[in-house]
Amino acid sequence: MTLPTPSYGLSWASSVSVNTNGDDLVLHAYARHALRLHQPDAAQRHLVALLHSGALNASELCEAALHHAPEADLARLYYLLTLAVNKALLRYTVAYQGQPLATLEPLAAAFQFAPVEATQRYQLSRFACLRREGSDTVLECPLGHARLVLHDARAASLVALLSQARTAAELVALQPDLDEPTVAAFITLLHNAHAALAVDADGNLPEDTDAALQQWEFHDLLFHSRSRAGRHDAPMGASSRFATRLRPLPAVKPPMSTRRITLEPPKESLDRPFIEVIEARRSHPQAGATPLRVAQLSALLYHAARIKTLHEPNPAQTQAYAASKRPCASGGAMHALELYLTVTRCQGLAPGFYHYDPLAHALEHLAELGPDHQRMLQAACQASGTAQPPDVLISMAARFQRTSWKYQSIAYALILKDVGALYQQLYLVATALQLAPCALGGGDSDLFARLAGTDYYAETTVGEFSVSGA
Helix, strand or coil, rough: CCCCCEEEEEEEEECEEEEHHHHHHEEEEECCCCECCCCHHHHHHHHHHCCCCCCHHHHHHHHHHHCCCCCCCCHHHHHHHHHHHHCCCCEEEEEEEEEEEEEEEEECCCCCCCCCCCCCCCCECCCCCEEEEHHHHHHHHECCCCCEEEECCHHHHHHHHCCCEEHHHHHHHHHHCCCCHHHHHHHHHHHHHCEEEEEECCCCCHHCCCCHHHHHHHHHHHHHHHHCCCCCCCCCCCCCCCCCCCCCCCCCCCCCCCEECCCCCCCCCCCCCCHHHHCCCCCCCCCCCEEEEHHHHHHHHHHHHCCCEEEECEEEHHHHHEEEEECCHHHHHHEEEEEEEECCCCCCCCCCCEEEECCCEEEEECCCCCHHHHHHHHHHHHHHHCCCCCCCEEEEEEHHHHHHHEECHHHHHHHHHHHHHHHHHHHHHHHCCCCEEEEEECHHHHHHHHCCCCCCCCCCEEEEEEEEEC
C-alpha cells in the first residue's frame, strides 16, 4: 500500500500503545496486528514519538525525524510509516488553515486506506450513524472498518449536505468557507469509513443495487456489526466494567405481590423419548377445545424455568455476582429473563396477570385483566394469525442490567440468545406435555412496561410465547 497524500495529518490510533521489549519497540492496538520495530535508531524512535501529535503529514514527519538524526536512512522512515498504515495503526486528520475538521480512526485489522476520485458524486450511506461518544461527535457505518470523528461544525454541515449526491465542487459552492482540496480530502475520509460512497450513472449507491444489502435494515446491520468482532474496537465479553461502581442485580427478583399461588411440582416424570419430542415439535398457535390445566402449566414452568440451585457471590472464586442453575441455558448463568403470564383460560387458576417466581415455583398475582391486557392479547393474536387468544401468554421480560453489568458489547445479543434457548425449552416441554405451544415474533414493550410497572430501560419484554390446551 502507498502512503496517503500530504493532505492528511498522521497519528497513532487512539488504542495504540508503545512498549519496549529489550532494544525493540512493540506497538499494540486492540483488534489489530502488532508492529515490532527491531532495534530502531534515533530517527525511528523520534518518528514514533511525533506520531502522538497528529499535526504532520508523511513528508513532514520523515523530514522532522531526519532533522533530529541527520545520519538516518530516509527510506527506512517511510518504510516504518508504510508498515503502520498496512497494520491499520494510524489515523488520518484533515485540517483547514490549521483547524482540524475530521479524523478517520481505523477500528480493525481489515481496514485499508484507499484514495478516491474526487470528481465523482458521493452520497451518505443509509447505514451511517452520527452520535456522541464522550465529548466527540462520531460518524460510523457498519459497512466499514473505521469511524470518523468530527472536530468542526463545518464537517457536520458537509455530512448533512451529502444526504443528496454531490461532488466536492458542489459541496464547496454550498460551504464556501472551505476549499475544494480540503472537501475532497474529507470525502476521502468518509469513503474510507464507508459512510459515503460514489453513486453510479443512475444515482444509485452500491447498497441500493446489492441484493444482500437491500434486505438489511439500518438497525439490524448496526446491531449485528457491533455485537460481533471485526468492525469495531470496543471491548467484548465479560469485562465487568461496572464492578467498582454498581452492585449487580440479584439473581432472583424481589417479590412483586403478596398474593401468591404456590404451584405443585410435577408428580409424574415426562417419559416420552427425547428424539420423539424433538421430531414432534411444532408451532400450534390455535388454542384447542380442552383448556390448559394448572398442573400442566406448573410442569411447563418447572421443567423450563425454575431455579434448581442458587449460587451466591463468592469473591474467593472470582464470582462477583449471584448465579443460578435452571433447566434452560443462559449466558454466564445470569438468567436475566423474567416470565409474566397473562392467563385467560386455565383450569384451577383464575384469569389474571401474574409474575413467575422461579425460586419458589410460585405465581404472584399482579392484576385482574383489564383493557390494556386485552390489547396485549390482541397483539399476540395478530402475531400468531389467530382470532382467539391463547390460554396463557408468557411474556419474557429482561432485566437488562443483570447481563450488561458483566458483559460488554454483547449484552443485548446474549439476552436474545437466552430468549431463543428458552423458546426451544418451552417448545420441547410443551410438546412432551402434548400442549399447543407457539413462539411469537413481536410485542409491545412499552405496553408491557406500563402493565408490569417496570422501567422500560431496566426491564421490559424481549419475547413472547403462547401456550394452550390442545
